Amino acid sequence: MEGPSERSNHTFETEAIHAGEEPDLDPGGTGDLVSPIHLSSTFAMDETGNPSHGYKYSRLGNPTREALDRRVATLSGADHAMTFASGMAAIATTCLTALESGDHVVAFDGIYGGTKVFFDEYLADHFDVTVEYVDATDPEAVADAVVPETALFWMESPTNPLLKLCDIEAIAAIADGHDVLLAVDNTFATPYFQRPLALGADVSVHSTTKYLNGHTDSIGGAIVTDDDAFADRVRFVQEYALGAMMPPFDCYLVLRGSKTLPLRMRQHEANATRVARYLSEHEKVTAVHYPGLETHPQHDLAARQMDGFGGIVSFEIDGGAAEARAFVESLDLFTLAVSLGSVESLIEHPVSMSASYVPEEERLASGITDSLIRAPIGVESADDLIADLERGLEHL
Numbered sequence: 001m002e003g004p005s006e007r008s009n010h011t012f013e014t015e016a017i018h019a020g021e022e023p024d025l026d027p028g029g030t031g032d033l034v035s036p037i038h039l040s041s042t043f044a045m046d047e048t049g050n051p052s053h054g055y056k057y058s059r060l061g062n063p064t065r066e067a068l069d070r071r072v073a074t075l076s077g078a079d080h081a082m083t084f085a086s087g088m089a090a091i092a093t094t095c096l097t098a099l100e101s102g103d104h105v106v107a108f109d110g111i112y113g114g115t116k117v118f119f120d121e122y123l124a125d126h127f128d129v130t131v132e133y134v135d136a137t138d139p140e141a142v143a144d145a146v147v148p149e150t151a152l153f154w155m156e157s158p159t160n161p162l163l164k165l166c167d168i169e170a171i172a173a174i175a176d177g178h179d180v181l182l183a184v185d186n187t188f189a190t191p192y193f194q195r196p197l198a199l200g201a202d203v204s205v206h207s208t209t210k211y212l213n214g215h216t217d218s219i220g221g222a223i224v225t226d227d228d229a230f231a232d233r234v235r236f237v238q239e240y241a242l243g244a245m246m247p248p249f250d251c252y253l254v255l256r257g258s259k260t261l262p263l264r265m266r267q268h269e270a271n272a273t274r275v276a277r278y279l280s281e282h283e284k285v286t287a288v289h290y291p292g293l294e295t296h297p298q299h300d301l302a303a304r305q306m307d308g309f310g311g312i313v314s315f316e317i318d319g320g321a322a323e324a325r326a327f328v329e330s331l332d333l334f335t336l337a338v339s340l341g342s343v344e345s346l347i348e349h350p351v352s353m354s355a356s357y358v359p360e361e362e363r364l365a366s367g368i369t370d371s372l373i374r375a376p377i378g379v380e381s382a383d384d385l386i387a388d389l390e391r392g393l394e395h396l
């Protein structure tokens with residue numbers, strides 16, 4: 001694959017291994033190939049009180065976090081990346097940096113449920129910010145929702161759990177025309193399969209908990225941008241207002257995990273494609289949602305906007321909530337758990353798990369039916385995964 005941006009001299013695969021982790025070959029340096037985990041909360045000053053080695057206090061700057069920030073920025077083809085204690089911390093910091101009381105947000109109606117809770121039960125209640133949800137699969141719906149107070153478009157593509165897409169380039173043009181900031185949650189696609197800034201977005205956010213780390217052992221998030229002024233404001237909010245930076249040990253884990261991001265994403269996608277094709281031919285499966293299938297309503301957009309279709313497949317089975325629950329509980333290799341983006345295959349029934357708090361009418365309107373099942377496909381053997389699904393479907 002090509003490099004993540006024109007600024008990069010290397011391919012994505014090479015940058016994933018080396019960016020941010022150049023060995024320290026200076027006299028007195030240790031030559032470590034792998035970034036040490038700098039756990040110190042504070043750093044020694046010289047007698048004038050100046051930081052003698054460039055660092056003062058770990059909330060304000062930490063060498064392990066800076067290494068990860070450089071890795072994420074390089075892979076995203078961006079000038080700036082800031083890493084956080086969770087994806088939600090990155091999302092909240094983006095919004096609290098971008099918005100003022102009285103502002104209006106236009107959001108994709110398919111966004112991650114946690115973001116929606118933050119918008120509805122925190123931003124709206126405490127900051128007098130109004131959020132309007134639209135079906136952003138149609139860019140005109142985004143344009144139509146703009147009012148003079150609109151300050152932010154909040155998009156996600158593909159969405160969780162229905163794998164809907166929005167046309168980032170078209171929505172970026174609308175944002176530009178109205179002087180609105182466009183933020184895109186790129187957690188599902190990762191920078192390997194999609195780079196929103198190159199498509200015109202101002203900000204891209206990630207839950208690094210998912211594919212960027214990829215091994216189910218760290219919670220984290222990232223904000224990525226080319227906008228120097230916005231990056232400065234984010235750093236101020238992170239360092240002096242909200243904190244919520246990624247701890248050094250987690251930075252090390254994401255530095256380690258992200259080295260294999262290209263290998264893992266290719267395998268996630270190959271497995272997801274086989275699983276999606278298998279499910280779409282099964283008589284007990286009534287719908288399959290995967291952007292890589294030609295039957296996906298936005299398959300052409302996915303092929304144009306993304307470099308790969310990702311690793312998450314959602315599907316509906318013949319039956320209701322009881323059958324869906326029985327099915328997900330009957331599997332051996334797929335672990336019944338929320339989250340996604342790790343080497344292990346997971347499975348969940350949104351109605352009983354991640355979307356259980358969403359009122360029935362609202363979730364049905366957004367397409368989350370009783371029999372919807374979400375399966376983040378891992379990197380095990382696709383043969384074994386399909387055999388597990390086959391056993392489960394036979395018992396239905």
Ligand SMILES: Cc1ncc(COP(=O)(O)O)c(C=O)c1O
Nearest residue numbers: 086087088112160187207209220
């Ligand atoms: C698309 C998306 N964005 C953001 C988040 C929140 O990330 P975190 O759990 O790391 O706070 C999630 C979590 O599932 C997600 O799926």
